[in-house]
Amino acid sequence: MRKVTIIVMAAVIVLFLASWILKAGAFQGEHDHYIIRGFLVTFAAFLTLAVMSFLYQDNPYYKFAEHLFVGVSAAFWMCMGFWTTIVQNLVPRLSTSLADFFEVPQRAEGLNFFFYTPVILGILLLLRLSRKIGWISRWPLAFIVGTTAGLNFIRYLRSDFIKQISSTFVPLLGRDWEGIGAFFSNLDLSATGQLVMMVSNWVIFLGVFCGLIYFYFSREHKGVFGAGSRVGIWILMITFGASFGYTVMGRISLLVGRITFLFRDWLELI
C-alpha cells in the first residue's frame, strides 16, 4: 500500500472516530441509544462524503459505498416484497397455519388453491439461475409479458391516444370568444388575455400535429410535409429545453438535500 493511501485512511478513521464521539455526546440525553445514534449519523455522513469523493476521482471509498449500496438495496427490496406481498397476499390464501404463524388474518372466503399458480411460476422463474434448465423460466416470463401487454393495451389506447387526441381539439379563437369587436377593444399581451390564449391554442394544435409529422418516417420530409416537420422539430426543441431546465432544477434540489443533511444533521451548522 502506498504511503499516501495509508495516511488518508488513517485520517479518515481518526475523523470518523472523532465525529462518532462528538455526535454521541451531542445525542446524550436526547436519545436512549445515543452511542448507536452517533455512529449512524457519522456513518451516513461518511457514506455521503465517500460518494461525493468520486467528483475528485474514482477511489476505494467510493467503491466501498457503491458496493454496499448494491447489496443492501437488493436485500431491502427482497424483504419488502416478502413481507408485504408474499406474507400478506399469498400466505393467507394458501395456508391457515402459516397465516397464524405470520400473524396475518385469514381470508374470509377460505383458501384458494388457484394461488399455487404464481408460486409454481415464481419457482420456475428462479430456475433461470440454472444453466441446464434455465429455459423453463420463459413460462413465467411469458406470464409477466402477457400481463403487461394486456394491461397496457387498453390503458395506453384510452389515455395516451384517444384522450390526448381529443384534448388537442381546442377552440382556436380561445374559450371566451365574444366577437371580433370585443377582441380588438381588449387587445393586450397580458398572460391571461385573449390573444395569448388564442396563440396558446394554435401552438398546441399545430405543435402536436407538426410534432407527429416529424415522427412520421414513412414519407420523405420535403415540401409542405417538410415544413410541417421543421415546425415539429422546433416545438420538440423547446420541449427538450424545458425538460433540460427542469432536470437542472431537480438535480440541484438533490444536492441541496444532501448538503442540508451534512450541515444540519451532521455538523449542526444550520
Added chain:
Amino acid sequence: MRRAIPLTILAVVGTVLIVSVFLPPLENLGEDFTLFFDIIAVFAFFLGGGNLVRIHFNKLWRKRKDWGFSIVTLFGFFFMLVIGLLKIGNPGGIGADPTAEGSWFQETFNYVINPLQSTMYALLAFFVASASYRAFRAKNREATLLLLAAFIILLGRTPFGVMLTAWVPESWSIAQIPNLAVWIMNSPNLAGQRAIIIGIGLGVVSMSLRLILGIERSYLGEDRG
C-alpha cells in the same frame, strides 16, 4: 415446449386481461391474474438477489479485480436480509410494519440506503453543471431554441426571474419571465410532450398486440428449441 407453451401463456393472459375490461364477469379473473403478476414480481426480486449473490461469490472465489469489494456487497446483502426477514429490533413483533420506526431495517434504510442513493443522484448536479459549461452550444437554430427555452425555465422557476422582469406592465405580463416559463410549459412543451406521448402510446399498443398475437417473440431469446 420451449416456445409453444410460453406463446400460449402470453396469448391467454393478455387476452383475458383485455377482455376483462369489457366483460364484468371476467373482471375477477383479470384481478387474479394481476395478483399472480404481483406475486411473481416478488420472485423476480428474489431472482435479482440470487443473481447478485452468484456474481459476487464467483468474483470472490476467482479473486477477480476488486474482489475485496464483493465482500462488502455480500455483507451488506446478508446483513439487510437477516435484519429484514427476522424483523430485528422491530417494536411490533412478526405481524408489524417491517419499516416500523426503531427497527434495524428502517434504521439501515435511513442511515445507509438513504444517504447512498440520494448522494449518487446528487452527483448529477455537478455533471449537469460541467455539461452546461462544456457542451451546450448554440450551434444552430434548433440548439438556440433549446437553450432559450432552458434559460427561460431556469430563470422563471426562481424568485430571481420574478425580480428581473417585475417592472413589465400587467398589459404586457406575458413578457414577464415567470409567465413566459408557465406559457412554455403549458403550450409548446405540452404540444411536444403530447406528440411524444401519442407516438409512444401507439408503439405500446401495437407492441402489446404483436406480443399477444405471437408475432413478437424476441422475449423468448435466441434458442430455437
Added chain:
Amino acid sequence: MGKVNLTLLLAAVAIVIIIAIALIFPLERLGQLYSLLLIFGGLVALLLRSIFAKEVDRRIIFLFIFVAVAAPLLFPITFSEKPTAVVKAVFDRVESLPPGSTVLLSFDFDPAMAPEVQPMANAISRHCLKKGHKVIFMSLWATGQALLTQSLTNTILPEFPEKQDGIDYVNIGYKAGNEGVLNVIVSNFEKMFPTDVNSVPLGEIEIFDDIRSCRDLDFIVSFGGGLPGSKEWVLFVGDPGGVDVAAGVAAVVAPQLYPYYPAQLVGILGGVKGAAEYEFSLKETYPDLKDMDTPGLKMMGPQTLAHIVIISFIVIGNIIYFRGRRKEKGQ
C-alpha cells in the same frame, strides 16, 4: 518592487473594505454578501480564463456549484412565492373538499427523489389532516413505505397528535407489482391490500367502511418521479375509475405530465418549486401553520443561486465557442 507595493496596497484596501462591510452589515447579510462576491468574482475569473483559452479543470466547475448551493444554506435567503395555476388547482381541490372526504396519498418515490418530493408530500398530508379529511397512505415503491414511515413519525403525526390511526388516517403500505397493484385497487382494495401495515384487516378499519375501491375515493395524489408513478395513476385509476388524480413529482418528470393537465390531472406540483408554492399557500391560508417546517421554501435560495451559476456557465461556454468560431473564420 513596484509590483509588490501595488499588491500590498490593494490587499490593504481590500482588508479595510472587508472590515468596513463587516462593521456595517449583520453576520447573515455579511455571509450572503461574501458568498455572492465569491461566486460572481469566480465567474468573472472563469470568463477571463476561458477567453484566454486556458483549460478549466472540471473540479473548479464542481466547486462553483458546491459553493452556490452551500452558501445560501449557511446564510439563508428566503423568498415569497406566487402559486402558479397548476399548483393552485391542487391546493384548491384539497381546500374545497368537504371535511371527512377520503383522500389517498401514494408515496411512489425513493431517496433519489425525496429531497424534492417529500416536502410536497408532507405539505399535502398536513393540509388534508388540517382540513379534517381522512387520509389513506400507500406506496407503489418499497422505498416509498420507508420514506412514508419517516414522514409520518418525524413530521406529520407529531403535528397532529389528536389524529387516530384507522379513523383519521391509515397506512396500508407497499405492494409489489407496479401498475398491477393499481389494476386491482381500481375495482377492489381488499383483494390487493387485505390489511394495513400492521396486519389489521381492512374490514376492521373505520376509514374503509364506505370505501371498496379507488372509485369511492374523493381525491388521489401520487407523489413520485419514476415508474410506476403519477402517469400510471392516471392510466390505471384516474381514467378508468373516474377519480380525480393530482401529481406531486420530481422536476425531471414534471414536463412529461403537462399533456394530462387539466383533463386527466387536476394539477401538478413539479419539483421543489411546486413544493415551495404549496407550502406558501398553506401558510397564507392557515396562519396557525406559520411556524411549520418549510423545506421547499428554504431550498429556493440555493436553487436560485445554482440556476444563475448554471446559466452563467452556458453563457461563458457560448462566448468561448463564438470567439473560437470567429477566429476560425478569420483564418
